[in-house]
Amino acid sequence: MRRPTLDGSLWTVLAVGQAAAPAPRKTLQDDPAFQRKNYQENIEKDAECNRSPEWGPFRAQLLQTEEDMRVELAYEKMMEWGLENVTKVDEQSKICLLGLVAMQFYFAHMLLFEVGSVEAAADAFRMMDEHSGALHPDLLDQAAGYGKTWPISADALDSLRRALLRASAGGGTGGPDRRRRFKNAFGLHDEDWSQVWGSWRPTGAAPERLAGPWGPWGAAQAGAPKPSFRVFVYDPDTMPALRALTRGGSFCKHNQWGMEVALHDWFLACPCRTDDPEDGLNLLGHDHGALSSSAYYRRMDGGRDHIFAWGSGMAADGPFATWRDWVPNAIFLMTEPELWNPYKEVVQASYAPYKDILVPGRITVDDMIALGKMAKPFDERSILGHFIGWPRPPHPSVMPPEECQNSSCPLNVRSVLLARKGEEMLHVDVDVPYMESFLGLTSSLFCFVPRGKSAWSSRFFQTFFAGCIPVLLNDRYEAPFGEFVDLSKAVIKWPMTEVDALMEYLKQLVFQDSDRLLELQEAGKELRCWYAWPPSWVEWSWLEMNKSKFNKTCQDWHLRNAYVAVTRLLATKAGSARSRFYWPNAAATPTALERPGAL
Known part of the structure; x- marks a missing residue:
């Protein structure tokens, strides 16, 4: 049996003793x-x-x-x-x-x-x-x-x-009805908010947007520090139609789709929250039942001032298939930019780059800490590339699935990778326990992130905490927050149909340019905290996070995380208008004209 190890910039092969009899194979179950x-x-x-x-x-x-x-x-x-x-x-x-x-x-x-x-x-x-x-x-x-x-x-x-x-909105007075506290439920205080907003503006923002009563782009307004827009969060206690959609937040937050719960928690505790639905963007649930009981979604054309969060690969098309009839212009915070395989009849993605924001899936604090603890130094990583997963054909709109079932079809990139199982220097397998995948993530130089049932995958975000360089094999996927993060410094994105050429390139990189590998990994360390959804102080994992090495992994986690990234990017989506129609003394308008914003 032979095992490759990395020695400086060269691969060497070491002979090892006869392996013991293998233990019974364990599966994901x-x-x-x-x-x-x-x-x-x-x-x-x-x-x-x-x-x-x-x-x-x-x-x-x-x-x-x-x-x-x-x-x-x-x-x-x-x-x-x-x-x-x-x-x-x-x-x-x-x-x-x-x-x-x-x-x-x-x-x-x-x-x-x-x-x-x-x-x-x-x-x-x-x-x-x-x-x-x-x-x-x-x-x-x-x-x-x-x-x-x-x-x-x-x-x-x-x-x-x-x-x-x-x-627990905290971080300032927040108005006469809010008790002042130094920090909010996510660890942000007054000075933090000024750092978040005072020095940042989106690339290409017009200079005139930097002027005005609020100073720099998104700077704090009078009162509690908050960006130059505010968010109203619909309350299930006053809107019964929302209760079924928001049940069990403490239970649902644990999985990779838990960012839907996390985002609602963030805006509830954010100084940017307003308690007046006429005063800002509106964060809602999932379907037209909730919209039917809202008097505000028609205020702007096509729901342009409403925000929806979608965590799964089905995006908006599963829980809200008729969204184009109700809120075609709403802002979607979503993980999925492409098409979901089980929805064969859907051929148009619900993601629109001009209005929506791509967000990462949720990785638990336990997983982030465990991956960091298990991560081996680069010079001790004995595996060139890692992939654990199930084979998946492309979406039917790209190619009939029956014509792309195995590794003979380049578009079935997972099958192409799995066909290399057993090759030296690769850790490739299917149907194994999560721990086996973690071992591969933390022992490999490169981690392959191919397209699955859809474009996004939580494995992409795990790689950064495992210290592995992600290799995207997904032509239609762009990772979140590319608006202000240079992904090309930390990620390799390769044509998904060129796996053979990829393997040769990665070996060449290891042999001839090991310094570049370290640069990619270091850039990943800088990037990874933007992909974290830290818990709020109502969660037990808040204690685990604050007493663990996570603070060393992301020392400024309260300033550099996915919530802050989303809130920053929302500043580019918010307009100044609060209704479709407006004029002075609107309150005194004859009733025949109705109020501004009504249809």
Whole structure:
């Protein structure tokens, strides 16, 4: 058996001893992510917690107690059982998860709405979020007996989460109705906002846009520091049509599509938020049902002042297939610039470069930290190229899938890569646990990012945290934030049908230009923090992030992250008009003309 290693700028081949007998091959289904969770038996077999001599009686007493007195009972038992201790909380979560969530919910609710301490409420909610976020909202409601077994619901938890984020806008006074606090829920304070906005403007911005009462492009306005536009976030508590779309934010934020939740959290806690829907851009949910109950989406032509977030490969065409009839001019914050294979009949992408903003998928803090810890120094990386994934044909609009099923079809670039499995210097495989993929990411010089079911892939953003140089094999994909980040310094983008030539080029680069490899990797380190979605302080991972090496990975993570990038780019999309029609003394207009902006 022979293994290649990198020695300076040359590849050398070292002979190693006879390998031991291989262990049974594991597949993706063997990964811990797909294994039964510790809380499941507790929820399925004893949601009432009657097996526990403490929690069963507590549940009965809680249900018999008046609503406004339940927090006193919850606090009494919390102190009696020592549940301010994190270790004891984790132990009790395995005995009575829903009881623990109910106790912490009442405590956090009291701290926010009765005591008025946002910081203390966030601490309590964060503890609850770690446990409630493990449950799908439908499972939580079912296990709670829809309020009859435990007096909690997914909607109530969601509402409290949003209230906390709204109350934690911080970073300035924010007007007479907002309590001043030094930092907001994402760690930004007054001076940070001036750094974010004061010295930056989009390439090609007209000089006249830099003048005016706000100074530099996007500089802070009077009051709380905020950009020269404001965002109104629709509230599911007042718009029932939105509740189904926003259920279970604590649960849904965990996956690669969780940036949809993250963006809503960001704008709720942002000093740029306005509580007046007439005063700014409008951040909405997903479908025409929500629009039907809104009086504001018709204010501008085609919803031009509305923002939608789309996380999956289906983009807007899945959850909102009729968007062109309702909001053809709305701003989309989306991961997908191309077409999604399962939607064979869709031939026009919902992404429009002139109005939309491409964003990265969400990588968890745990993954970013783990990849950083596992990343090997460049001179210890023994693999030239890495790819783990399933074969995918192109979209039917490009070529009939039945005519492009294997590696004989260059457009099926994943199959072309997988056909090289077993080749020396390559780590290529399919259907393996996530850890196997992480090992490849952190041990390889180059990581291939081919087109899959659609253009975007979370693997692209993982490569930067793994210290691997991404090689895009995706002709129709442009990575996010190219408006102000020079991707060509950190990324190789190669024609997807020229894999053979690519392999020769990469070997030549290693043999003859190893300094260029280090330059690409260093540029990737500078770029990677723009692709991070750090958690807010209502999430347990906020603590993990602040006590971990993530602060060394991204030392200025509160200033250089995907939220800041999106907010910057929104400045180029916002217009000065607040309605389709306007004139002086509009309020005194005869009713026959209706108000400005109405149809």
